Amino acid sequence: MKTYKKILVPTDFSKGAEAAYAISRQIAYKFGGKTDFMHVLPTSEYLRDSLKKVPVAVDPEQDVIPEIVKEAEIKLKSVLEEVDEEVRGKIHIGKNRKPADSIIHYSKDESYDLIVMGAKGEDRSLMKRGATTLRTLRNSKIPVLAVDEGVSPGDIKRILLPTDSSQLSLTALPHAVALAHAFGAEIALFYVMEMFGGITEESDFKPEEHEKEKIYEQLMVRLEHYLQDRNPEGIELQRSEKSFLDSLKAGVGASEKFIPLKTVVIAGYSVHYEIEKYAEKNSDLVVMATHGHSGFAHLFLGSITEKVVQNLSKPVMTTRPTETEFERAEKSSIGMVTFNPLP
Numbered sequence: 001m002k003t004y005k006k007i008l009v010p011t012d013f014s015k016g017a018e019a020a021y022a023i024s025r026q027i028a029y030k031f032g033g034k035t036d037f038m039h040v041l042p043t044s045e046y047l048r049d050s051l052k053k054v055p056v057a058v059d060p061e062q063d064v065i066p067e068i069v070k071e072a073e074i075k076l077k078s079v080l081e082e083v084d085e086e087v088r089g090k091i092h093i094g095k096n097r098k099p100a101d102s103i104i105h106y107s108k109d110e111s112y113d114l115i116v117m118g119a120k121g122e123d124r125s126l127m128k129r130g131a132t133t134l135r136t137l138r139n140s141k142i143p144v145l146a147v148d149e150g151v152s153p154g155d156i157k158r159i160l161l162p163t164d165s166s167q168l169s170l171t172a173l174p175h176a177v178a179l180a181h182a183f184g185a186e187i188a189l190f191y192v193m194e195m196f197g198g199i200t201e202e203s204d205f206k207p208e209e210h211e212k213e214k215i216y217e218q219l220m221v222r223l224e225h226y227l228q229d230r231n232p233e234g235i236e237l238q239r240s241e242k243s244f245l246d247s248l249k250a251g252v253g254a255s256e257k258f259i260p261l262k263t264v265v266i267a268g269y270s271v272h273y274e275i276e277k278y279a280e281k282n283s284d285l286v287v288m289a290t291h292g293h294s295g296f297a298h299l300f301l302g303s304i305t306e307k308v309v310q311n312l313s314k315p316v317m318t319t320r321p322t323e324t325e326f327e328r329a330e331k332s333s334i335g336m337v338t339f340n341p342l343p
Helices: 016-031 044-050 060-081 099-109 131-137 169-183 209-230 271-282 300-311 323-331
Strands: 006-010 034-041 086-093 112-118 144-147 156-163 187-196 236-238 245-252 257-268 286-288 315-317
Touching: 006 016, 006 099, 006 286, 016 034, 016 144, 016 169, 034 060, 044 131, 044 156, 060 086, 086 099, 099 112, 112 236, 112 315, 131 144, 131 300, 131 315, 156 169, 156 209, 156 271, 169 209, 169 245, 169 257, 169 286, 187 209, 187 315, 209 236, 209 257, 257 286, 271 300, 286 300, 300 315
Parallel strands: 006 034, 006 112, 034 086, 112 144, 156 187, 156 286, 187 257, 286 315
Antiparallel strands: 144 315, 236 245, 245 257
């Protein structure tokens, strides 16, 4: 099973950023990891531009930055002291005009396993994600978990894993399993039968009744193929006698758990809309694969994930497929789910 030993928690010390603290500690406890905290300062050039209107000559390097660094260190140490020694890591202060870039580069250079951050920091706009969080979710090669204010570890009991049935979309599965293991949650594998036409188009035919059993079986075949082909840390699919209700065995020995796996198949004209609609009422966390080495290389992994991340008012994790996973998917002998939307 996937583990998270090195966890980075970026913070601007706002209430929004604090939402990530308890979640990161829970994950660190579960996997015997350490939680490090990071704060990003503006660059000297940015401060110099900002201070041009000040009537008194001020040198950012000598007069401003040392004081800002000292204040940031005090705040970071104060945050770290609230973390139990068992999972307490270190602090780091970055310097970049764009905080997300500093977070992304530092997490990659230091080989972190996971970034946990507030959905919004000091940004009080009406957007569901702050600019720094959104940029980090979009561009980080390290998995990113964005936590909304007011969410505690005990709130995460239902994890939604959207898939278009591709092997690339299933690369998010090991992360969903690891988080389900950490929080004692169940997983819902979610597939949208995309109908073509207008959303207002009237029809008495309900394709989900006609095709969902067939699609469910195809999804299980592709899930089995993914698990056998990649053997992601010993996760095993356990089929039950009842369709749509299975389980995933994860962990070994004392840590072994059977995680409930529910498969949900619905019909809709807009995939991202159906994901958001279902997630708002039926999930506590959404885990999705995002785009890879060639930008929005795949419809589901690009534009769909992007829209869900922007609009969903629930915690969300994005994970980018690796170059190896892209290569394996391209060579895979198994295709995607097919269905006939006509009666």
